[in-house]
Amino acid sequence: MGLFKDYVSQTRKPEGFLGKMMLRGMNSGHAKMADWGLDHLQRVDPENIVDLGCGGGRNAGELLRRYPKARVTAVDYSELSVEKAKEYNREMIAAGRCKVQQGDVSSLELSKESYDLATAFETIYFWLGLPQCFSQVAGVLKPGGYFMICNESDGTDATSLKFEKIIDGMKNYTAEDIKAALKGAGFSKVKAYHHKNKPWLTVIAKK
Numbered sequence: 600m601g602l603f604k605d606y607v608s609q610t611r612k613p614e615g616f617l618g619k620m621m622l623r624g625m626n627s628g629h630a631k632m633a634d635w636g637l638d639h640l641q642r643v644d645p646e647n648i649v650d651l652g653c654g655g656g657r658n659a660g661e662l663l664r665r666y667p668k669a670r671v672t673a674v675d676y677s678e679l680s681v682e683k684a685k686e687y688n689r690e691m692i693a694a695g696r697c698k699v700q701q702g703d704v705s706s707l708e709l710s711k712e713s714y715d716l717a718t719a720f721e722t723i724y725f726w727l728g729l730p731q732c733f734s735q736v737a738g739v740l741k742p743g744g745y746f747m748i749c750n751e752s753d754g755t756d757a758t759s760l761k762f763e764k765i766i767d768g769m770k771n772y773t774a775e776d777i778k779a780a781l782k783g784a785g786f787s788k789v790k791a792y793h794h795k796n797k798p799w800l801t802v803i804a805k806k
């Protein structure tokens with residue numbers, strides 16, 4: 600189990616050589632799921648977006664591509680994720696449309712009520728204290744702003760439940776768990792979408 604556990608645990612906070620490998624893998628491995636999640640955001644035209652737990656930065660890049668008038672701030676508490684996300688989005692950073700910063704979702708150092716859209720791909724499993732983290736997200740969204748969560752796991756699939764036992768600090772959530780935590784943090788109009796043949800889950804909430 601040793602090396603396998605060390606490798607898969609890099610999903611929580613990538614660092615070192617294994618973390619670099621994992622970030623490369625996540626950029627390509629999460630793309631289809633992230634794009635499926637983003638396809639559900641049909642009625643938004645955001646100017647200011649924050650991608651939380653951005654990892655290697657591919658999804659921030661996709662947001663910039665889908666919303667050509669938007670600026671994206673990508674946040675991650677891993678120094679290595681921040682470095683890789685900066686590298687991935689270097690042209691957009693140079694163009695002034697993207698910023699990548701180190702920070703913990705449980706205590707966001709971002710301007711209050713300034714984002715139209717917050718996204719979180721494959722990351723809430725690791726957020727310590729979901730209610731506190733969701734309140735932080737609500738705090739940086741403008742009134743009427745959207746929060747989109749996209750997970751490969753619907754909280755019940757066998758693969759993810761196996762990883763939960765291997766990766767310290769990981770927790771899978773069902774759509775109902777997420778909806779309840781979002782409502783508790785003050786979000787309204789919370790809607791969950793399930794993929795038709797995979798355990799993928801997208802939850803979209805309005806502030």
Ligand SMILES: C[S@@+](CC[C@H](N)C(=O)[O-])C[C@H]1O[C@@H](n2cnc3c(N)ncnc32)[C@H](O)[C@@H]1O
Nearest residue numbers: 612625629652653654675676677703704720722
């Ligand atoms: C499994 S990776 C997903 C990365 C990216 N969103 C993707 O879909 O490829 C989870 C990321 O969330 C970050 N993360 C976990 N908890 C965090 C927290 N409390 N604050 C900020 N980043 C966090 C990790 O450092 C890691 O880069």
